[in-house]
Amino acid sequence: MNFMLRVLEKYEIFLNENSYKKLESFIELIINYPVNLTAIKDKEEASKHLIIDSIFPFEKYYQLKDNMKMIDIGTGGGIPGIPLSIIYNNVDFTLLDSIEKKINAVKYFIKTLNINNANSVNSRVELFSKEHREEYDYATAKAVSRSDILLEYAAPLLKIGGMLFLYKGPTYITEEKKYLEIAAEKIGFKIEKEINYQLFDKERYFIILKKEIETPKKYPRKVGMAVRKPLGGIL
Numbered sequence: 001m002n003f004m005l006r007v008l009e010k011y012e013i014f015l016n017e018n019s020y021k022k023l024e025s026f027i028e029l030i031i032n033y034p035v036n037l038t039a040i041k042d043k044e045e046a047s048k049h050l051i052i053d054s055i056f057p058f059e060k061y062y063q064l065k066d067n068m069k070m071i072d073i074g075t076g077g078g079i080p081g082i083p084l085s086i087i088y089n090n091v092d093f094t095l096l097d098s099i100e101k102k103i104n105a106v107k108y109f110i111k112t113l114n115i116n117n118a119n120s121v122n123s124r125v126e127l128f129s130k131e132h133r134e135e136y137d138y139a140t141a142k143a144v145s146r147s148d149i150l151l152e153y154a155a156p157l158l159k160i161g162g163m164l165f166l167y168k169g170p171t172y173i174t175e176e177k178k179y180l181e182i183a184a185e186k187i188g189f190k191i192e193k194e195i196n197y198q199l200f201d202k203e204r205y206f207i208i209l210k211k212e213i214e215t216p217k218k219y220p221r222k223v224g225m226a227v228r229k230p231l232g233g234i235l
């Protein structure tokens with residue numbers, strides 16, 4: 001049995017054959033893509049850190065509902081958006097990144113893998129959200145920014161009641177949580193769950209937030225402001 005299947009079974013994640021084959025093909029495509037999208041070049045490492053790390057929290061802790069719209073902010077080479085769109089094929093995904101060469105790769109992966117429920121967008125999130133206010137049920141981001149910055153990016157895009165899912169490492173509690181709490185209070189989010197789990201001997205956090213009120217019209221702020229003057233306070 002191959003490596004990814006063994007690991008998935010170990011974690012009691014059971015996928016249909018079509019999804020599984022597409023995930024395998026995605027690994028081949030991303031590690032061999034001519035432009036460098038990830039430092040990972042080994043299939044087993046890619047199975048762990050690109051695929052399973054992306055899908056694990058949704059398989060275990062939050063069930064996405066059918067016919068919802070989700071945006072992956074700062075998707076890079078399609079992480080976590082491509083693995084998620086392969087598995088949750090009744091959810092409609094937007095994979096957004098500001099770097100054109102990465103989005104060209106994502107476009108190519110979507111086409112080659114015949115993923116019908118995902119589209120790619122080359123834009124800064126602060127610009128895209130002006131035109132797509134409150135269109136999304138779900139937002140996610142992995143390895144993009146500090147949590148309070150991500151909250152500001154996601155807020156204008158989400159419907160009231162929409163959910164934001166953050167993948168975080170061990171520094172979430174020691175370094176980031178205080179900023180997230182300040183930002184959540186300012187912009188009207190509730191931290192619904194902070195799930196702490198171990199994956200491949202690493203400590204991980206999956207943070208689930210709910211948007212509770214309409215986002216004030218002053219958001220999104222100008223490009224770069226969320227980073228320069230983060231809502232949670234300067235480091």
Ligand SMILES: C[S@@+](CC[C@H](N)C(=O)[O-])C[C@H]1O[C@@H](n2cnc3c(N)ncnc32)[C@H](O)[C@@H]1O
Pocket residue numbers: 073074075076077078079080096097098099102123124125126141142143144
């Ligand atoms: C470290 S990479 C992570 C990529 C991917 N999520 C992953 O886990 O492999 C961060 C990505 O976020 C994108 N990004 C950062 N700020 C952004 C913004 N304001 N709007 C759109 N994309 C942004 C960058 O271009 C970059 O591709």
